[in-house]
Amino acid sequence: MRMAYLFVSNVQHEEVAHRRGEVPSHRLFFAVELRELGHDVHLCPWRVPSWVPGAAQWWKVAQAIWCAVIQGRLDAVVCTHEAAANAPLLLKAMGVLRVPVVVLTVAATGEPYRADDLAGRVRRRLLREADRLCTFSSAQVRQLAEILGIDERRVSFVPLGVDTDFFRPRVGRPRLDYVLAVGTNEGKDYPTLVRALSPGERLVVVTDEDNISQARAVMSDQDVTFRSHVPISELREMYLECRVMVLPLRDIGISTGQTVLLENLAAGTPVVVSDIPAVADYVGGGANPVVVPPGDVAGLRRALQSVGSAGADDTTPPRSAKDSADLLAGLIRRETVRGSS
Template sequence: MRLAFAIPWRDLGSWLFEHLPPEHTGELLFASPEPNADQSPRASKLPPYLAEFFCLTGRGYKLASYDTIFTWELRCALATLLLRRLQRTKTPVVVVGPILKGGVLKALPLIRPLLADAVKIVCFSSAERDEYAVLLKLPAERFVFLPTPWAAPRDVPEPTDGGFALALGQSNRDYATLFRAVEGLTIPVTVVAADDTPFGGITPPPNVTVRFNTDHATTNALIASATLHLIPLHPTGFSSGQTVLLRAMAAKKACIVSRIPGVADYIEENQTTVLVPPHDEVALRDALSRLWGDTQERERLGENAARTAQERFGFAGFVKHLLELIP
């Protein structure tokens, strides 16, 4: 069976193909397998939706030549489904990991007709699956929950204790609550984000070091050397924080995470992760202070987390479940 994977970045393709069984062949669309960065849609000066659509059309892909197409993220999905209509092909498309939030919600009348052409829509949380069926006005059976996959890449350093707590990520982050929670503590905290948008206008306290847009190697080093991880999130239904959570779990790190529906599928409370109510700075402060002073508990949570990440969230199982969605 000939499959295509429409992906907005190159690194995902390698593990997809690594776990394809021999009876399937796969081709990567959009993000080129060549190392030249300027061949990626992300290097384009066009908005992402247009960049990926023109990248797809410019390469002359004939979607009818594939048995099934898997697309990643909303913009790739819409570009692929639009091209499918223009080429008047009936090749089934499976959409993986679309996120409907913010300004996207205003465009739902335009998005619904295209996503209605997808045979399946894979969501990265069960709460998201239920919510999207309502938002898109599509049958519930069209939506499938599969957990975000993760496995530590080969270039990740061995875990160490660098003596700081790490808060990593941008999407849906509630750093304002985090800053209030850690103010006055002697615990060093490092925050890594794309920009200061999730800070909510609050100035980080003196014990917080902020870093923006760290490179791959630096981010991996921070993940591996953090004493523990903090993932403060706003209470929303869409999935957020789970990729950072899985990276920390794979690195044998204890995590303190906001209790929201979007990450509930990835957590065993007090076994792999400590949960606190969202927007609760007192609970976050107490959990951080308690876990910071309890090395044995951090190690127990970290060992459980690493084992769970390997057993439940590996790439091989994810690809197997994806292939089961082929009509």
């Protein structure tokens, strides 16, 4: 199949970095694996100069126009995020873009898409134009169909897979005595983690400024180091050396925590994760990860104390990105067949 792959921002530098072995393939949302499966995957070559006001938004528009220009050579358009889908879905609603559009959703079950204001209604109206919507959580399939008022059969669960060559265990490597927590967005609950630390426990948190502010607000004398914008190659080393990875999550109805969870399971790192629907498809079947109720300070503290530093022997390996790409390709093909009939 011939497909255009649309992103929130220009990812050509990520493509180059992946070829150098510097970033995992799943940063490109299965584009690499689809190519390996024999599909012709195109990324937008157009650029918008950074000095142009609103360059990031104009680039999304340019990307959609590029799709419309080359659609005669395409079987489908794949949008890797709702924010990447707005412009092409508008063109589809106008009758300008006529090839099937498949959208990988991350936040479409969150509050902005449920809101009854003008922005919420516009978001829902545009997503209804998609031929196929995909979620990374089976719990979100029915939710998304109900939010948009569409047939549930137009929404599919695609289990998230990761680059299991980039992330893999290193047998015999000693682990250091610190707790690691990684992840951005409003789905993280670092205040609960800070409160759950035992005296003397060292914690390193890699996140954004908003989450750092929330965590600092509940701190007293805990030993916590905050970092931001850590390269993925360095994060991989931290995964392999920490005593345990902790993913304290809030159930806010969006995909959250899944990628970091799967990267660490692939690396053989002991993991403690909050029991929310977004990660339910990726836990169970082994002693790792340890699952605790969200917001449970005492339960999280007990889990941290129970996890050893030797590594996670009883871990079910996560799905590979190539397996996920194969499933996604089947869904895309179904839409191309439907569109041509």
